[in-house]
Amino acid sequence: MIQKKSKKIIFILVLVMSLYANIVHAKEITNIRINEILTNNTSSYIDEYGNHSPWIEIVNTDYHALNIGGYYLTNNINNPKKYWIPTGDPRTVIAIRNYILIYGNGNSDEGIFHTNFNLNETNFLALFSSDGKTLIDSITFPKGLNKNISYARINADSDSWKTGKATPLFKNELNYKKSTGEKFKELDPYGAGMTVIATTVVFLALILLYVFFKISGNIFKKGNENPDKNADIKNTISFNGKNSDKNEINAAIAISIHLFENEAHVKESNILTISQNKNSAWKTKNYTTFFRKK
Amino acid sequence: MAAFADFILTHIIEFFHFTAFYNFTFGHIVMIVFGLICIYLGIEKKFEPLLLIPIGVGVLIGNIPFAPGYQIGVYETGSTLNYLYFGVIKGIYPPLIFLGIGAITDFSALISNPKLILIGAAAQFGIFATYCIALSLGFSATEAGAIGIIGGADGPTAIFLSSKLAPELMGAIAISAYSYMALVPVIQPPVMRMLTTKKERVIHMPAPRKVSKKEKVYFALAGLLLTTFIVPTGIPLLGMLFFGNLLKESGETDRLAKTAGGPLIDIVTILLGLTVGASTQATTFLTIKSVGIFVIGALSFFIATSAGIIFVKFLNIFLKEGNKINPLIGNSGVSAVPDSARVSQKLGLQYDSTNHLLMHAMGPNVAGVIGSATAAGIILSFLM
Known part of the structure; x- marks a missing residue:
C-alpha cells in the first residue's frame, strides 16, 4: 500500500517537474x-x-x-x-x-x-x-x-x-535618435561652424598656456639671473694644504662626477662649474661645484 | 595502391586549398607590394623606419591569403593578432604612446619662447579644413572628423580618434597619416619655399633662454590642468602626455620616465604598427573611400604646413625687429615630431649656414602635439 502511494508521489513529482521544465523552456525560447x-x-x-x-x-x-x-x-x-x-x-x-x-x-x-x-x-x-x-x-x-x-x-x-x-x-x-554627428552635419553641412568654433577653442587653450608661461617665464627669468640659483644641485667641497690647487680641482671634479653618476645629481645636468669660494676660511680652499642645466 | 594514391592526392589538393597560392586575389598582391614599399622606404630611404617597418610587415601579414576558420586573421575572434588589435580598436595604445612621448620630450624651447605655442595652434587649421573637404566629398560627419585629424600629422591621435568615430576607416586613416608623416621631408620643403621670401628665410632668432627644472615641472602641471579643463575629452592623450613629461622633469621618477620613454613606447609602437598594418586586409582597405582618404590626407598636410607658415608671417607684422620669427619654423606646427623640425633646420641651413633653427622649431613642433590632441578632444565632444 505504502509502495503504491510512494509511486504515486514520484509520478506526480516527475509530472510537475517536467511541466515546470516545459514552462521554463517555453519562456526561455520566447x-x-x-x-x-x-x-x-x-x-x-x-x-x-x-x-x-x-x-x-x-x-x-x-x-x-x-x-x-x-x-x-x-x-x-x-x-x-x-x-x-x-x-x-x-x-x-x-x-x-x-x-x-x-x-x-x-x-x-x-x-x-x-x-x-x-x-x-x-x-x-x-x-x-x-x-x-x-x-x-x-x-x-x-x-x-x-x-x-x-x-x-x-x-x-x-x-x-x-x-x-x-x-x-x-x-x-x-x-x-539621430547621432550627434548626423545632427551636426545637418546644422553645419559645410563644416564652417565646426572650423570656426574648434579653431577658436584650440587657440583659446594654447593662448591660455601662452599667457601662463609668458607671466611665469618673466618671474622665473628674474629668479634665474643669479647663476647660483639656476644650479640644480650644489656641492661644497673643502680642501686644506699648500700647492694643491690643481689636485684639489681635479678632486672636486672627480667627486662631482661620482655624485652625478650615483644619481645624487639631476640627470639632465650637463655643465660642470667649479668656483673658488672667496669667503673660505683661513688656509682652507673651498670649491663650489655645481651642475647646471643647459 | 590506387586507393593510397587517391588518398595522398586528395590530401595534397586539400593542402593546396589552404595555401596562400590558392586563396590570393589581385587585391592581396597590390597590398603586399604596398607593404614592401613601406619597408623599402623605412630601410633604404630612412623615412620613419620605426613606424614604416612594423606597418609594412603588418601589411604583409594582413594580406597573406589564408583559409578562414583557423583563428589566424586580425579580424578573427580569438586569434593572436585579434587580441593585439584590441589595443587599437579600444584606443589603448595611443595614450600609452603619448605617455612615452611626454617622457622623452623637452619642452624647454616652448617654455622659453611661449609665443611659439600659437604656431602649433595655427597649424591645426589643417585638421578643420580637411574636415570641410571630407564633408563636401560626401563623407559623414564622424568619418570627416576622423579623416580631418590626418592634418594634425600625429599618428597616435589619428588612430585614437578614428577608433572612436569611424573604426571601419581606421586602417586607411592610420596608414595615410603615417605615410605622409614619413614623407614630411618631401612634402613640406616646396610649400615652405613657395610661401616665404629669401629675406624671411634668413631671419636669425634670439637664442632661447635657459629653463629651470622648476619651470618645467610647472609646465607639465599647468599644461595638464589648463588644456584638460578646456577639453576634458582630450584627457586620454593630453593627460598621458603631461604625465609622462612630469615623470621626466620631476627628477624623482627617473626610472619610470626611462621605462615610459624607452621600453614601453617601443613595445607599444611595435604592437600598434604591426596590427594597424595587418588591419589593411585587401577586402576592407582597397576601396574608393581609402583612395579618397589618401588624396584628402595629402591636401591636409599641405594646408596645415601653409597655415603654420602664414601665421608666422602674420605674427611678424606685430613683432619688433630682432624679435621676429623665421617663417621656416611655421611648418613645425604640424606635430610630426621631430621630422618637421628637422626640415626647418635643414632648409634654414640651406639659405644661411649659420642659422640653426632646430631648437626654435621644436617649440611649435611640441605645441603641435598639444594642439592636435586638443583638436581631437574637440572633435570627439562635437561628434560623439
Missing part, C-alpha cells in the same frame, strides 16, 4: 528573438575576415543568459533545419539582455556564426528551437534595403519593425 537584420552591408560591421557580410542580430530579452546552441536558422519555412547552430561553443550563450551577430553570407565553413544560406536569397528568416519544429521567431523583411540600412524591431520587446540606421550589438532605439 525570450530569444530575431532583433535586427542587415542585408546590404557596405560599411557596417565587418566579420572576422574583414568582409562586410549581411548579418542577423539575435537578442536575449530574458534576465538570465540563454544558449542558442542547437537552434536552427532558415530562410525557407519548408526547410526549418537549414542551418544548425552548433552546440558546445560558449559564444552561443547570449548574456542577460544582450545580443549576438550571425553573418548570413552563405559561407558556413567560415565558422559557427556564418550561415549556410545568404540572407539576400529570400526575404524571409526564421529561428527554430533545437527540436527543429518549434518556431521561435520569424520575419519577412523588405527586399532591396538601402546600403547599411537595417530592418529592426523598434525595441527588443516590441513586435513592430522599421528600417533605419544599423545598430549591430546595440539597442535598436538608437535607430530613431
Whole structure:
C-alpha cells in the first residue's frame, strides 16, 4: 500500500517537474528573438575576415543568459533545419539582455556564426528551437534595403519593425535618435561652424598656456639671473694644504662626477662649474661645484 | 595502391586549398607590394623606419591569403593578432604612446619662447579644413572628423580618434597619416619655399633662454590642468602626455620616465604598427573611400604646413625687429615630431649656414602635439 502511494508521489513529482521544465523552456525560447537584420552591408560591421557580410542580430530579452546552441536558422519555412547552430561553443550563450551577430553570407565553413544560406536569397528568416519544429521567431523583411540600412524591431520587446540606421550589438532605439554627428552635419553641412568654433577653442587653450608661461617665464627669468640659483644641485667641497690647487680641482671634479653618476645629481645636468669660494676660511680652499642645466 | 594514391592526392589538393597560392586575389598582391614599399622606404630611404617597418610587415601579414576558420586573421575572434588589435580598436595604445612621448620630450624651447605655442595652434587649421573637404566629398560627419585629424600629422591621435568615430576607416586613416608623416621631408620643403621670401628665410632668432627644472615641472602641471579643463575629452592623450613629461622633469621618477620613454613606447609602437598594418586586409582597405582618404590626407598636410607658415608671417607684422620669427619654423606646427623640425633646420641651413633653427622649431613642433590632441578632444565632444 505504502509502495503504491510512494509511486504515486514520484509520478506526480516527475509530472510537475517536467511541466515546470516545459514552462521554463517555453519562456526561455520566447525570450530569444530575431532583433535586427542587415542585408546590404557596405560599411557596417565587418566579420572576422574583414568582409562586410549581411548579418542577423539575435537578442536575449530574458534576465538570465540563454544558449542558442542547437537552434536552427532558415530562410525557407519548408526547410526549418537549414542551418544548425552548433552546440558546445560558449559564444552561443547570449548574456542577460544582450545580443549576438550571425553573418548570413552563405559561407558556413567560415565558422559557427556564418550561415549556410545568404540572407539576400529570400526575404524571409526564421529561428527554430533545437527540436527543429518549434518556431521561435520569424520575419519577412523588405527586399532591396538601402546600403547599411537595417530592418529592426523598434525595441527588443516590441513586435513592430522599421528600417533605419544599423545598430549591430546595440539597442535598436538608437535607430530613431539621430547621432550627434548626423545632427551636426545637418546644422553645419559645410563644416564652417565646426572650423570656426574648434579653431577658436584650440587657440583659446594654447593662448591660455601662452599667457601662463609668458607671466611665469618673466618671474622665473628674474629668479634665474643669479647663476647660483639656476644650479640644480650644489656641492661644497673643502680642501686644506699648500700647492694643491690643481689636485684639489681635479678632486672636486672627480667627486662631482661620482655624485652625478650615483644619481645624487639631476640627470639632465650637463655643465660642470667649479668656483673658488672667496669667503673660505683661513688656509682652507673651498670649491663650489655645481651642475647646471643647459 | 590506387586507393593510397587517391588518398595522398586528395590530401595534397586539400593542402593546396589552404595555401596562400590558392586563396590570393589581385587585391592581396597590390597590398603586399604596398607593404614592401613601406619597408623599402623605412630601410633604404630612412623615412620613419620605426613606424614604416612594423606597418609594412603588418601589411604583409594582413594580406597573406589564408583559409578562414583557423583563428589566424586580425579580424578573427580569438586569434593572436585579434587580441593585439584590441589595443587599437579600444584606443589603448595611443595614450600609452603619448605617455612615452611626454617622457622623452623637452619642452624647454616652448617654455622659453611661449609665443611659439600659437604656431602649433595655427597649424591645426589643417585638421578643420580637411574636415570641410571630407564633408563636401560626401563623407559623414564622424568619418570627416576622423579623416580631418590626418592634418594634425600625429599618428597616435589619428588612430585614437578614428577608433572612436569611424573604426571601419581606421586602417586607411592610420596608414595615410603615417605615410605622409614619413614623407614630411618631401612634402613640406616646396610649400615652405613657395610661401616665404629669401629675406624671411634668413631671419636669425634670439637664442632661447635657459629653463629651470622648476619651470618645467610647472609646465607639465599647468599644461595638464589648463588644456584638460578646456577639453576634458582630450584627457586620454593630453593627460598621458603631461604625465609622462612630469615623470621626466620631476627628477624623482627617473626610472619610470626611462621605462615610459624607452621600453614601453617601443613595445607599444611595435604592437600598434604591426596590427594597424595587418588591419589593411585587401577586402576592407582597397576601396574608393581609402583612395579618397589618401588624396584628402595629402591636401591636409599641405594646408596645415601653409597655415603654420602664414601665421608666422602674420605674427611678424606685430613683432619688433630682432624679435621676429623665421617663417621656416611655421611648418613645425604640424606635430610630426621631430621630422618637421628637422626640415626647418635643414632648409634654414640651406639659405644661411649659420642659422640653426632646430631648437626654435621644436617649440611649435611640441605645441603641435598639444594642439592636435586638443583638436581631437574637440572633435570627439562635437561628434560623439
